[in-house]
Amino acid sequence: MSLGPRINDAILGLVTLEHRVDPYFRDGFNALLQHPLVNMVQFFLRLLHKNPETALCQEIVEPDEQQIAAAITEKMKEFTALEYQGRTAERAGNTKTYGVVRAEFQVLEEVLPIVRKGVFAEAKTYPAWIRFSGPGPLSPPDVADAGILSIGIKVMGVAGDKLLGDEKWTQDFLGISCPTFTTPNTKENLKLQGEIYARTPVFYFFKPFDSHLLDAAMQGLYARMNRSPLEVQYWSCVPYLCGDGLAVKYSVRPASDHKTKIPWNPPDNWLRQSLAMRLANEDVELDFLIQAQTDPRRMPIEDASIEWPERLSPFVPVAKIRIPRQRFDSPEQLDFANVLSYNPWHTSATHRPLGNQNRARKLIYTQLSEMRQAMNHAPHIEPDGSETFQQ
Template sequence: MLTRPIPRLVQAATERLAPMIRRFDPYYRDAFDDLVRPYIEEVAQALLRRRLRDRGQVIAEELIRADEEEVTRRIADSMSRFLVGEYQETGKTAERAGNTKTYGLVRASFTVRGDLPRRLQVGAFQAGRQYSAYVRFGGPGPRVVPDIEDAGILSIGIKLMGLPGHKLMADEKSTMDLTGISSPAFTTPDIWENVKLQKQIGLGTPAWYFVNPLDSHVLDMIMQGLYARAHANPLELTYHSCVPYRYGRERGRDRAIKFAVIPRLTRRSRITEFTDNYLREAMVRSLAREPAVFDFAIQFQADPVRMPIEDASIVWSERESPFIPVATLEIPTQRFDFAAQDAFARNLTYNPWHTLAVHRPLGNQNRARRDIYLRTSRVRQAINQERHIEPTGKENFGSDVVSLSETGEHAPRKATEPVS
């Protein structure tokens, strides 16, 4: 194709310039984020909202298109092909196709507030209920690269354990997964745009998706750029669901929420050196001396048009619907940099459909994730000759074999160095 040299040049320039620019982030970025970012975001969001349309939808209502299954299949095909091409018969250990690099998998407790009002006590969120959890902090990918060369949008995956009740996915019986990224808007507004991005990733030119003058996504690029930066520590970021979820019913009507995982910070860390794995190293240091505590907060959909279910690029207004803290995520001091623990993190399957019906994932991106995440996780595990395991929280990581202490079984693992 005659236009391919231009996308390749754009990609090469992006890969060269972005890490250089991020090296200056420690000198100015905190002040920029506090003072300037809110105004740029407000303008970008106002422009993005111009494409919203009132189709007569109501709160928590999904609008499903006829071609959705086909588009989901195309995305899953593209991501699976990437995994096979990148890892099959290459001698490399297969990682996730997205949220690829693992900074660390840590143990945590997730405690619902004891004073939670009755109207907010839904499903997993019963006043005073506590769950053990595994929390995975990761980078965007699609490849494992030095931290400063990654895209600067980090991810969190929280897997609650010991949750009773029928789940929407049958491969895990007692878990609930909560996932988010460090931007309040997702990379693409919907799966129809996401399939375009996946195509460019397959061609090696993802930057072209955003700047192609014939099909521009500059506003989405601006939203990601406002939150993409050289972070100091994954434990100090706010993570956003970006996509909505059902939150039971009230007065006979479904309710929809987004959620955020918000750190209780007393101070911000500073970057001392840009090593290849400095984010993991920062987590190791901080969890050796003090716990990390987050508030888990929900935000109700207050308007079905201005707070859309099907467009993940729109940030729901906190003025119209403030976040409400409903639980606390506490990560105690610990050591987590064991080879077996890193391998276990790679093999865990996070999927928003590991949940109860009252917390059903909503919107086209969430509906697609059910099949995409399941399929790509199984491809990854097949390449690595590993099997899916539902964790209990009682695993022992003190050797090259993960001991499932509850059953006395052992899960075979390839001997491996820490993955990040």
């Protein structure tokens, strides 16, 4: 191993060490300091990132976007081919599956008229498959992972024409446990993918003349040794349409303050185990929320490193996610989790993804999913909620 990956792994080793003591102080730290520090980091990000948007729901498409998206896709394909040669291919992002669980997505009776569009147009309950996962691109022991979790919600039985032709009745929502994305735009994401392929992702954040320390700080303020995938808040990070002329972001948060105790030396698959323990004993509810864009300068479409201030536009509940008590960790159901394809473009035009990172995802997610399915000899399937698995 060359010097660069060795330095990268040594820094990540410090993250692992922090995760072992994290449970003993992190709640108090977050209660006292997280929001003030986030506000400070966001202040400097806004100073450095000049926002040219002047109108609500304004997208600014750069002329080289398609080439950048193609370059990101190819770099991630190269990583996938190299990393999973001769074995089951995993996703290049949101990689480690903690579990896919059966759920209900219940649109509420009382929803603000401005967002009662598309899937939120009427009070209705849909079946859903929810995938909880880690950030990737590898699947280390949970204590050694970056500490940012991912959620993918596949709502089924949703009528209407879809923007991708591979699924006819699904609506996908994606999020991570940080309100901003790892990179502000696709140009920076391409740099990150290059470092990932070189096994030096830490270098992306700490290069002396091309530093991304502020983005690292934002991720670090939300990264932690997590108790359970059911006990963190998730954010879409990037915006979506909601009808004509309204941009929104999504969030999912726990409906209770249940806190699972983390053992001193957690097992490698602790997050899968904690998820299984909770769902073996009780039903769980999560709130699904929407935040509307109200200020084009303070709430940009194209910059995913800028948090939309809740004091300008709070998140409001539009749906309830109900996860019944269940077993989900059979080999058959875990295999099913690997076959599923989550894509923000599994949606109708009413909820079209917005911004350069979302526009790039259409190519990236589609081609990487096709590559993974081909490597695993697993054809694409569109679930309908009727799937059953031996327990």
